[in-house]
Amino acid sequence: MAQPRANDKAYRLELICTQGRIVLCRSVATVMFIHRGEFMTPVENHQWERVQLSEEDRIAGQHLSTTEINQVLQARIINSLLEPKDPDLPPISSGRDGRASLEMIHGAWESHRLGQRAPFPLKDRSHPLLRWQSSVS
Numbered sequence: 001m002a003q004p005r006a007n008d009k010a011y012r013l014e015l016i017c018t019q020g021r022i023v024l025c026r027s028v029a030t031v032m033f034i035h036r037g038e039f040m041t042p043v044e045n046h047q048w049e050r051v052q053l054s055e056e057d058r059i060a061g062q063h064l065s066t067t068e069i070n071q072v073l074q075a076r077i078i079n080s081l082l083e084p085k086d087p088d089l090p091p092i093s094s095g096r097d098g099r100a101s102l103e104m105i106h107g108a109w110e111s112h113r114l115g116q117r118a119p120f121p122l123k124d125r126s127h128p129l130l131r132w133q134s135s136v137s
Contacts, residue, residue, distance in 0.1 A: 022051075 013024045020036040032051040103122055110118040110128040124131070 015022045020034065023033045023035075025031050025033075033048045034051050035048045103120070106128050107118045107120060107122060109132075110122060110124075113128055113132045
């Protein structure tokens with residue numbers, strides 16, 4: 001449906017894996033779906049299952065701005081580091097998780113730069129966009 005301007009508050013992340021797909025979407029509320037097995041479109045209603053997000057992962061029933069949502073989530077992350085409910089469990093967002101997320105982003109850029117799959121872990125840890133820029137100039 002055509003809109004006079006872009007909706008910059010919505011996003012969609014789709015992970016295409018060897019054994020299925022996971023789709024995470026946010027427009028009005030965050031929802032997640034999983035499809036196990038070979039690809040079939042959600043329009044055809046083939047085996048897509050809605051994944052119920054845990055209360056820690058969503059802010060249900062609240063109409064908050066993006067800034068307020070970020071503040072709530074950041075507070076939860078900080079509290080999990082400073083005052084964990086269970087000291088034996090890892091924090092909600094660890095440095096390892098952040099590093100792995102950044103490597104996946106860099107891997108996507110590296111794959112696009114190379115025009116093929118990028119193997120993990122990445123051998124070259126320098127920023128792929130800077131390498132791409134320097135190879136063009």
